Amino acid sequence: MPTLGEFIIRARRYGYTKHTIRIQEFGARLVYLRRGAGVSSRLVELPPIREGDRLTRAMVERLCRLTGIPTEDFGL
DSSP: OOBHHHHHHHHHHTTOEEEEEEEGGGTEEEEEEEESOGGGOEEEEOOSSOTTSBOOHHHHHHHHHHHTOOGGGGTO
């Protein structure tokens, strides 16, 4: 299985960019992928793990389903 960072690199090839929102008051951080702009944009929240952490098969399948990236790109 790929790491989160490897998934993000693959997602960039499909037109996604990584974004981070920090909410200081709550000590929260939201990391997501975005493709497109305006009403037609697609947002996909990423799991709260480090980019060097390996994804589980279930996470890869879920992220692929949400982003539209073929699971075959990761040998599934």
